Amino acid sequence: MLMEHWIMIAMWLFGFAGFILFIPRKDQRKGILAFLVLQAIIWLCDMITFAFGWQSAPVRLLPKATDMPLTLDYFFYPVLFAIYYVNKKSKGSLWPRFIYFFVWISVLSLFDIVIEKYTDLLEYELLKRNLMWIYFGFLFYVSHFCCNWFFKDKTLFQTERRWGT
Template identity: 70%
Template sequence: MLMEHLILLAMWLFGFIAFLLFIPRKEWRKGLLAFLMSQAVIWLCDMPSFKYGLLSAPVRELPKATDLPLTINYFFYPVLFAIYYVRYQPKSSLWYRFTYFFVWATGTTLFDIMLERYTDLLEYQLLTWYGMWIYIGFLNYVSQACCNWFYKDEALFQTDGRPS
């Protein structure tokens, strides 16, 4: 149990440091929107996943309050998505965008599998590793679509320095 709490603490530290290091300061607004959008999508999808037994979290921060792992799902994965979204290049080739998405979903899934296999932070009940890859890919895709929708017309968000 001590190892799991140390891993959760390390996720908080690495999450903050990664946000500061891998997202340029001028892109922090975009990163924060992606972070919050990812949290919202994960919340909507994880509530049924944990309630109906697809996933479980034996060791979690608030065991009497919720069945959800707060650090993993509501801090660390959204930080990873924020880095993904800010670094994403939408004007690149289709092959590059597909590879970028595939590699990012695979890396996140491999981290998730390591958490499931070697700790008590996550347990796959009815979900397999490839189901988790599809699930994480779906979460990233929906979060990315929502962020893209928000930034659809960037002219609305540009200011020319004059008061309106």
């Protein structure tokens, strides 16, 4: 079995374990929504980058079905965003929130660069490594905005409702 297949298996295992361990049970709805929102947005953006040949994925799951890396784009990055979104601090000063965002995007970009440099899971053709930081920042910001918009009205998510009073 190729090293890339072992890495994909590890991403699936760490993704499931991360979702279970780092998202509290009370926040799993938020985590699932964040997971699905990033999946939808990354699908739209990566459809363009892979269609125009800016990126490629030589080793991937279901190679005849799609040119995109399913493990990275549709599972691992969305799980990481769900963990980020659920554990973020929404209140407080702007600097700690910016630093939290900056660290997550930097670590994710570094992971992506390592995956691209040392494996065949990703190859950047026209899209360069330094642009991936901006790309991940855009994906996280738009997904964060959409999730905040969805959870804006707290009265929709109350567990106890009184009808007729």
